[in-house]
Amino acid sequence: MKISKETVKYVANLARLGLTDEEVAKFSGQLSAVFEYMDILKEVDTSNVAETSQVTGLENVKVADEITPWTASGEVVSREDLLGASELPVESNQILVKAAIKK
């Protein structure tokens, strides 16, 4: 399977990944080789085979829908602690970002 530069750009757009022109050219070649290799799976007959997405058989693990303080080594992790992980300005407990909707 050949991955063209156009495909690389299309996928990078889906992944919100900024690539340079050199990266687009490099990935086109490298990903083509990788996907050529993946074709080996066509050899395996998988009709009537179920998909495996998890391996220990756990089902519907639930917890009560309650707000509980997150503690770490005995100390409560505050909202300020979590917001402090952002490098962007914080106002009224919200992170300030660039406009998401065009005027």
Add this chain to the structure above:
Amino acid sequence: MAGLNELTIRELADGFRAKKFSSEEVTKDCLSRVSERNKDVNAFVLVTADEAVSQARGIDKNGFAKKDSVLKGVPVGLKDIFNTRGVRTTCCSPGLRDFVPPYDATVVEKLRSAGMVCVGKTNMDEFACGASTEHSYFGVTKNPCDLTKVAGGSSGGSAAAVADNMCIYALGTDTGGSIRQPASFCGTYGLKVTYGRVSRSGVIAMASSWDTVGPFARSVEDIALILGEIAGHDERDMTTPEIAVPDYTKSLGKGVKGLKIGLPKEYFGEGVEKETRDVVMEAVARLEKEGAEIVEVSLPMTKYAIAVYYICMPAELSANLERFDGVKFGKKVSGEASKEVKDLVDQYFVVRGEAFGDEIKRRIMIGTYVLSAGYMDAYYRKAMKVRTKIVEDFATAFNKVDVLIGPISPFPAFGIGEKANDPLAMYTADALTIPASAAGLPSLACPCGVSKAGLPIGLQIIAPQFSEGLCLQVGERV
């Protein structure tokens, strides 16, 4: 006498209680080894010397009671993928280079309450993606046995730190081989646990249906001691079943008499270097001499494991790494670049373009592609079905034998730069570790010899799910 930094957990725990030496003395021996060697080996990307000494002093002051954890006061290295409250955690990515987590991973919390002395954070491939620790923002980790060779990866720093006596034990993560392969390259023990045996809360996610947390140590007994402390159900990680944690040391001292050991013929075939095969077979012969029954088995799906892994893993990785958008944490757009950013979506492109290294971008691209409309059935669903066939392979084998033994890597540590520009060649280095990961099985890496060039060679012992004890029982006799 060996330096205190060369002892095992058991030796240190006994020594502390007999007042032969203090945690502070052991810690200082580890730290002086770090000062002497880390500039060459580059196992640690952050050394927390002052904190370690003050943790050790506190522990010494408090003393060692019988009921205290055996890990109390024993210096550890933590892969830089574990959140450590107040201590920089980067995943060795440019995008997280200044990230200071507001909370600890559950395993770190457990070690803290056991009495942790943390020497520092160890080097790794960015976001645990790689088999050589060459894809690290902080540069490659060199193999302590030969500085021209890689230490393996992705947990290369943890393996090298333990092998080179910079700490007594270390924690790493294994998704497709990232504990076992560096352990074999550096000549230490390393355990990939059953999927879900150890909590991953607070561990930066790579591929969520594969990721596991496990220890590196200098003896099988030490592995058993660490596992007993870190395993178990955690309500913060929904994938940890409520299965009781046994006393793993009870699996030791039993010998291998009467055990059936399977040798998957695909693990000894073409592509595996003869020297590696021979060294592993010598160890198998020793086990046979001790009364184990050796049986040849077949895992016919082995040759498809790399393709399955390099579809499923990037798919999960690309979804997990969506959270690195430069908003909640990580790098913001700064300087010149910020002027070009018009809106939020634009910001995502710039931030993510700068935040990730080459290999991460490549894997995000593969993952996004196999999940995109039109390709999902051909690649992702197909791979998940072949994964089922791999699981069935092992189930069939474990009907006949108790454990499986095979090489970990088809070859010993390779040269730095040797595979750096050929992603596919790097991916095939995981050929023999991925299958057990696909099936969520425990697998213990044990050193079993050295190559003529003096490089360590390891073997892996694979057991059914939640049978870590069996791996340890056999590993002790290797």
